[in-house]
Amino acid sequence: MSLEHAILGWLTTGPGTGYDLARQLDQGLGWFWTAPHSQIYPRLKDMEARGLITSTSEPVGAKSAKRTYEITPDGRKAIREWTETPPTYPPNRDGERLRLIFGDHGNLAALRTHFETHRQHYQERRDSLSRFLHEVSSRQQPRIARRAANAPDEAHQELVIALREIAYRGDVHRAENEIMWAEDCLRWLDAFEVRHGLAEHGSGTGE
Amino acid sequence: MSLEHAILGWLTTGPGTGYDLARQLDQGLGWFWTAPHSQIYPRLKDMEARGLITSTSEPVGAKSAKRTYEITPDGRKAIREWTETPPTYPPNRDGERLRLIFGDHGNLAALRTHFETHRQHYQERRDSLSRFLHEVSSRQQPRIARRAANAPDEAHQELVIALREIAYRGDVHRAENEIMWAEDCLRWLDAFEVRHGLAEHGSGTGE
DNA sequence: CCGACCATGTAATATGTTACATGATTGT
DNA sequence: ACAATCATGTAACATATTACATGGTCGG
Numbered sequence: 242m243s244l245e246h247a248i249l250g251w252l253t254t255g256p257g258t259g260y261d262l263a264r265q266l267d268q269g270l271g272w273f274w275t276a277p278h279s280q281i282y283p284r285l286k287d288m289e290a291r292g293l294i295t296s297t298s299e300p301v302g303a304k305s306a307k308r309t310y311e312i313t314p315d316g317r318k319a320i321r322e323w324t325e326t327p328p329t330y331p332p333n334r335d336g337e338r339l340r341l342i343f344g345d346h347g348n349l350a351a352l353r354t355h356f357e358t359h360r361q362h363y364q365e366r367r368d369s370l371s372r373f374l375h376e377v378s379s380r381q382q383p384r385i386a387r388r389a390a391n392a393p394d395e396a397h398q399e400l401v402i403a404l405r406e407i408a409y410r411g412d413v414h415r416a417e418n419e420i421m422w423a424e425d426c427l428r429w430l431d432a433f434e435v436r437h438g439l440a441e442h443g444s445g446t447g448e
Numbered sequence: 449m450s451l452e453h454a455i456l457g458w459l460t461t462g463p464g465t466g467y468d469l470a471r472q473l474d475q476g477l478g479w480f481w482t483a484p485h486s487q488i489y490p491r492l493k494d495m496e497a498r499g500l501i502t503s504t505s506e507p508v509g510a511k512s513a514k515r516t517y518e519i520t521p522d523g524r525k526a527i528r529e530w531t532e533t534p535p536t537y538p539p540n541r542d543g544e545r546l547r548l549i550f551g552d553h554g555n556l557a558a559l560r561t562h563f564e565t566h567r568q569h570y571q572e573r574r575d576s577l578s579r580f581l582h583e584v585s586s587r588q589q590p591r592i593a594r595r596a597a598n599a600p601d602e603a604h605q606e607l608v609i610a611l612r613e614i615a616y617r618g619d620v621h622r623a624e625n626e627i628m629w630a631e632d633c634l635r636w637l638d639a640f641e642v643r644h645g646l647a648e649h650g651s652g653t654g655e
Numbered sequence: 656c657c658g659a660c661c662a663t664g665t666a667a668t669a670t671g672t673t674a675c676a677t678g679a680t681t682g683t
Numbered sequence: 684a685c686a687a688t689c690a691t692g693t694a695a696c697a698t699a700t701t702a703c704a705t706g707g708t709c710g711g
Contacts, residue, residue, distance in 0.1 A: 243543045250550035273545035324551035325558040327565040328544035336450045337535035338480035343457035344531035345608045351532040358534040396644040401552045411629045418625045422618045437603040
């Protein structure tokens with residue numbers, strides 16, 4: 242039930258609407274969780290019913306309203322207890338790897354495309370993450386900067402920023418690792434084609 | 449719907465029962481997908497109804513039966529087409545990272561445990577993967593060895609093993625990357641504690 | 656007035672997890 | 684006899700995805 246923890250955690254950086262949350266989750270990267278608004282709104286209601294968050298409703302036009310949520314002391318306690326328990330690791334599910342190991346009938350062009358897609362995906366991911374990491378470090382992410390500014394002392398301020406840097410940097414490393422792997426695979430494929438006299442493609446490993 | 453592709457792919461290495469499949473998926477690593485038997489049996493029935501697989505039933509005792517499934521030409525076509533389309537990447541969901549970035553209230557002991565748990569998890573994962581990789585390379589994995597042996601020529605035989613080696617080696621690298629990250633984090637935490645005069649713990653970064 | 660974006664909701668469907676339930680076989 | 688393992692199923696519940704549906708505000 243980590244959607245709930247993502248919501249609680251986000252609300253520790255300040256109040257906000259379901260829409261604000263959805264925007265940060267499913268579009269614009271910078272996040273370790275995603276959810277569409279269809280999951281968010283019902284969950285917010287449920288969490289309010291359980292006292293983890295409260296909301297104030299502001300009328301908009303004649304029939305509509307905008308609801309701003311805020312975390313409660315109970316909610317703070319819940320997110321704190323959750324973060325203080327060691328991480329658990331869900332079972333691995335990796336469609337890319339399944340595609341790879343069962344793609345052994347000999348379509349080498351498809352394999353090449355596979356590795357190139359992989360490389361490109363993680364190049365884009367790395368670039369987005371690097372940009373976001375830079376925004377965190379330079380306090381351009383308003384919610385994170387605010388949370389840091391509200392911290393009780395210098396050590397806490399540093400911690401708020403440092404943990405996010407550590408997290409995003411870890412994901413940058415992951416992306417770089419995937420890029421290297423994809424490039425190793427492409428080199429292996431080149432060699433395989435040469436070895437078996439199948440090298441009919443025009444370009445080498447380069448873009 | 450990758451459970452279906454995992455099933456089809458597995459059946460390309462030979463016929464088997466739902467139980468055999470479940471064993472390889474949810475216990476014993478060596479897999480890029482998992483599912484409990486409660487998901488497998490209904491899915492097998494559904495796939496048989498759609499003509500992707502067929503089964504033969506062997507009576508066991510008076511009231512029970514054991515059902516062995518086999519892939520059909522339609523099933524082969526489906527898995528082949530699927531593997532030949534480029535990989536797609538599901539949205540990222542990472543509870544560990546959520547725990548980390550929202551664990552910024554200053555419980556450094558919890559952070560230490562977090563990083564140590566992370567390191568240990570990936571050390572175990574790396575070791576299991578390495579063992580499995582070795583079993584693949586040395587043809588000790590019977591289903592994979594059989595699939596390689598049945599391949600039409602030397603190039604195909606090599607491909608069956610090589611793709612699996614590539615896949616598992618990629619996951620070994622991932623695990624090693626996580627271990628390095630966790631160790632970086634522990635060193636950062638040591639320095640943080642020293643810098644803020646909070647170094648009251650007994651041991652250093654070492655185990 | 657129209658399109659982009661703000662804002663909230665429901666419904667249908669698919670997928671994943673945990674628990675309950677039953678029976679056979681094999682070795683101790 | 685009993686435990687472990689083989690073997691198959693259902694039910695209840697939680698979570699995730701996609702689509703449908705509505706209304707407001709603001710700028711051009």
